Amino acid sequence: METKTQENSLPSGTSAATDRRRWIALAVLLTASFMDLVDATIVNIAIPSIQRGIGASFSAVQWITAGYALAFAVGLITGGRLGDIFGRKRIFLLGIGGFTLASLLCGIAADPGMLVASRVLQGTMAALMVPQVLSIIHVTFPAHERGKVFGMFGAVVGLGAVSGPLLGALLTQWNLLGLEWRPIFLINLPVGITGLVLGRRYITESTAPNALRLDLGGVVLATAGLLMLLYPITMGHENDWPVLGFVSMVASVPMLAVFVAYERHKKRKDGAPLVELSLFKVKSFAAGIGVQVAFSTTLGIFFLVWTLYMQIGLGWSPLHAGLTGLPFTVACSAAAGVSVQLFTPRFGSRRVLQTGAVLLALGALLYLWEADRYGTAIASWQMALPLIAMGGGMGLVFAPLTDAVLSGVPQQHAGSASGLINTTNQLGMALGLGVTSVVFFGAMDESLAPRAGGPEFVGAFSNAMGWVVAVLGAVFLLMFALPKQVRPHDDLTADGGEHPGAKPEPELAGA
Template identity: 40%
Template sequence: MSMSPQAETRRNLALLTVMLAFVLDIADSTIVNTALPAIQHELAASNAAAQWMVAGYFLSFSVFLVAGGRLGDLFGYRRLFLTGVATFTLASLGCGLSQSADQLVGWRVAQGCAAALMGPQVMAVVQVLFSPTERIAKLAWFGTLGGIAAVLGPIVGGLLIAANPMGLGWRAVFLINLPIGLIALAAGARFLPAARASGAQGLDFAGTALLGAGLVALLVPMVQGPGLGWPLWTMALLAAVPLIAALGLAHARARGRAGKDRLIEPTLFHDRAFTLGLSASVCFSAGVSGFVLVFALAVQRLLGRSPLDTALLLAPFGLGVSLGIAFVGRKLLPRLGKWIPFTGASAMALFGATVLLLVPGAPPTLLLAALLVPTGLAMGMVAGPLTPIALARVGHAHAGIASGMLKTAQQVGGALGASIVGGAWFAGQGTHSAALALAVVLGGAALCALALPRTLFGSTGEHG
C-alpha cells in the first residue's frame, strides 16, 4: 500500500525524534566521565560519590527499564515518551544546578529513571510505524548509533567543558540537555503516533522490587566496600544476592503459571545462545563503561591533560567503534558467527589494558591515538553482533521480553563497570589494577562468546 509524501515525511520525522532521544539517553550514561575530575574538585566529592554519579544512572535505568516498556503498552507510547523526555529534561536541570555531590548523585538516579520511561518507547514507535521488512534497515541505524553514542558522551562532555559556555564549566554537560529535550518534546507531541498495545497487562511490582533489591545488594558493597574496609554489612549484602535472585526466579515462574506479565522469562535460559549472549553482554558492557571511565580519569589526573585533550584523544576510539559496528561485525557475522564477538572481546581486552598500562608513562599522543583505533574497532566487533546473537533463537512469542532482559543486562553491565573497573582505579588511583579488572571482565565476555553454539542463525522459535 502506497503512502502519501506527507505521511512519509511525518513518519520519518517521528523516526528522527525517537533517534534523538535514543542518542540522548545513551550519551548521558557516559557524558559525565570526562567531567568527573572537575566535578569532584568543585563539589568535594568522594571517590564513592564519583562512582555513583556513573553507576547510579545505569542502576535506576536497569531497574525500571522493563516497567517503562509495560507503562508504554498500558498508557500509550507517545504519552510515556513525552513523560520520560520531560522528566529527563528536569533531572538534567537538577544535575546542572546541584550544589553537592549527594544532590548530583540523586539527580543522576532520576535521569536514569526518566531514561527508563523514555527508552522503551523508542523501539515501540519503530514497531508501530514500520513494517517488518522496513524495520531491518531502521534498527540497523539504532545499532550503529548506540555504539557511537556511548563513546560520543565523554567526547561531547570534554568539548563542552573546554568551550565553557556562559562560564558554566562542568554544568554545561547536563544543561545542554535542556534545549535538546525541549526540541524532542515539541517534535514528539507533533509527530509520534498515539498508539498502545492491545491487551496489555499490569505491572509486575514485586518483580521490579526484587530486581532493584538484587542490584542494590550487589552494587552498594562493590562501590562502598573498598573505601570502608569491607565491613560486615557489605559482605552480608553480597551474600544476599543469590537468595534474591532465587526469589526473583520463583516469582517469575509463579506469575507465568498465573498467565501474568513478568520481568523475566525463565524458559529463555534453556537456550544456550540466549544465556551466553546475555552473560557476554553484562561482561562486555562492564568493560566498555569501565574503560571509558578510567581512561578519561587517568589522562586528566596522571597526565594533566585538559577535558578537551581527553575528548580529542577519545575521537580515534569512536572512529574505531563506528568502523567495527558498520563494517567488520555486521558483514562478517553471518559467515563467522561467534568468532566475531570472541575476537572482538579478546582484542579489546588486550588493547584496552595496554592503553591503560601505558598512560602513567606519558606515552606520545600519536601512540595512544594509534592504539585507541583498534581498541574501538574491537569494541564495535562485539557491540554490533551481540544483540542478534543473543536473540537468534528466541521465538516471536518471547521477542519483547527477551529484548527487555537483554537491554537490562547491558545497563547492569554498565553499572558493574563503574564499580569493578572504576573501583579498581579509585582504590589506588593506579591503572594497573584497573587494567587487570578490564582484562578480567572482557575475558569473561570472550569466554561466553567462545562457548556459544557453532550454528547460531539456523533455527528459531524454540521458545515461541
C-alpha cells in the same frame, strides 16, 4: 490519526515497510539513546568543576555518578514492561519529557543534595525511556530491515558511549556564559524538547497484544535484589568494603531466586509476570544475555581507568584526554555501521562477534605494552593504533550482539526483552566498576599525591588492562553458545515456539 500496533504483524496500509515516517521516528529514538549514553559518561570529566562550584564532598560526588546508574539499572525491567502494558510510545514520551526536566533541575542545582536527587530522577526517567527504543524498533521495522537499523543503532551506541567525555571536556573548558559545568546538563533541553515534539507526531503506538497488569510484587522483589547487589558494588570502595556490603551481595542471590520463583507463580496465576522467563528458552536470547554481561564488565573496567590514567596519571587536561579518544570513537562508529549490513550476512553473526572480541583484546594488549614501555612519557599519537583496534572491535560487537539477542524474541515481549538487555548491560558495567576498585585502586598507594603518583597510576592501568584482556577471553568463549547466524523469528509465540500456520524456516547447518 494515530495508528496503534498490537499484533505481531504491522497493519496493512500503515505498514512500517512502506511508511517513510518511520525513519523520522528512528532518528528520534536514536537521538534519545545517544542523549542517555552521553549523559551517563559526560559527568565524570566535569567532577573537579562540580566540586569547586557547589562544594560537593567526595561522598556527594560518588552519588552524583552512582545515583544515576543505580536508578537506571533497577528501573529498566519495570520500564520495559510498562511500555508493553500502557503503550511504548506513551512511556517513551513520558521518559524523554521527565529526562529533559531532570536535566534542567541538574543544570540549576544550587547544592549537592539537589544535584544528587536530580540525577536519581534523571536515571529513573532514563529507565522509562531507554527500553522503549529497542521495543519500538522491533515492532516498527520488518525483519529484513532490522539488520540495517541495528547497524545504525550500534553506531550511535558506540559514538554515544565514547563521546561523552570529549563533549563534557569541551563544554566545561568553554565555560559558556560563565556557567562552568552546568551546560553538560542544560544541553539536553533543546534535544529533549525536539525529541518530545517529533516523537509525539511520528512514532506509532504499540502495546503487547494481551491485556497485562503491572506485576507490583515482581517490581518490589527485582528492585530489592538488584539494589542489594549493585549498591555495595557501586559504593564499596568509598566505604572501604564493609562486611555488611558483602552480606548484602550474598543475600541478593536468594532474593533474586525468590523473584524467579514468584515470576513462575505469577505466570501460572494470571500470565502477567514482570519478566517473561520463557524468553530464556530462546537460545539466542539466553546466550546473548550472558555475553552482554561479560562484555559490559570489560567496558566498566576500561572506561573509568582510562579516564583516570590520562587525567591523573599522565596529568593531561580534560580536553587533551577527550581528543586522544577520537580514534576510538571514529573506529567504533565505522565498525558498528558496517558490521550488521556487510559483515554479518557474509560471515555469520558469531564469527563477526568473535572477531570483534579478538580485535578488542589485541588492542588492549598493544595498549598495555605501550603503557609499560613509555610510562608517563607516552604521547597521544602512540595510543592511536591500540585505540583504533579497540574501537573497531567494540563496534563489531555492539550492533550484531543487539540483533542476535533480539532476533528470536516475540514482539509481544519486546519491552520486557529490551529491559532485560539494558539491565544486564548496566549490571555488567556495575560489576566492572566493582572489579576496578580491586584491579586499579588496589594496585597502587592511594595516599600518594596525584603529581607524585604518575608511575603508580601507569602501573595500576597496566594491571587493569590485563584484567580487561582476561575477561575478553571469557567473552570470546561464551560467544560459542550463540547461533552462527541470526534468524529473525517474527512468528514466534511467547514460549519460543511457532504459531500454527507459520511458515517454517530451514535450520542453518551447525547453528
